[in-house]
Amino acid sequence: MFLRLKLNRSGVLFALAACIAASPLAGSAAADATMNVVDISKFNFGPREITIAPGIKVRWVNHDEVPHSVASVQGQEKVIASKAMDTDDRYELAFSKEGDYAYYCTVHPFMTGVVHVHKPKN
Numbered sequence: 514m515f516l517r518l519k520l521n522r523s524g525v526l527f528a529l530a531a532c533i534a535a536s537p538l539a540g541s542a543a544a545d546a547t548m549n550v551v552d553i554s555k556f557n558f559g560p561r562e563i564t565i566a567p568g569i570k571v572r573w574v575n576h577d578e579v580p581h582s583v584a585s586v587q588g589q590e591k592v593i594a595s596k597a598m599d600t601d602d603r604y605e606l607a608f609s610k611e612g613d614y615a616y617y618c619t620v621h622p623f624m625t626g627v628v629h630v631h632k633p634k635n
């Protein structure tokens with residue numbers, strides 16, 4: 514966050530690249546936001562993997578002309594279970610527990626994504 518304020522644009526990109534190269538938490542640069550958006554478009558979740566801090570919300574938005582959903586099962590528990598979202602529908606969920614939440618679209622199970630929930634390291 515402080516880096517972002519002090520560096521110019523290319524510096525930020527360099528810092529991001531260094532962060533991605535050095536850490537498995539590739540999405541951690543976005544971890545300070547209170548909301549992260551995953552756009553559903555052309556039968557893909559974008560970004561396909563995101564990393565957020567506990568307590569942060571993720572909002573999925575369907576931009577396709579067909580319905581999509583977001584579902585994740587951990588053990589016996591459905592940790593993500595949206596309804597089918599029509600065009601421009603959205604679904605929001607806050608993740609309180611750390612973990613890696615692999616999810617998929619129940620309408621098109623080949624559509625997959627992951628939400629990594631981890632406390633920021635610094």
Ligand SMILES: [Cu+2]
Binds near residue numbers: 556580581582618620
């Ligand atoms: Cu789908």
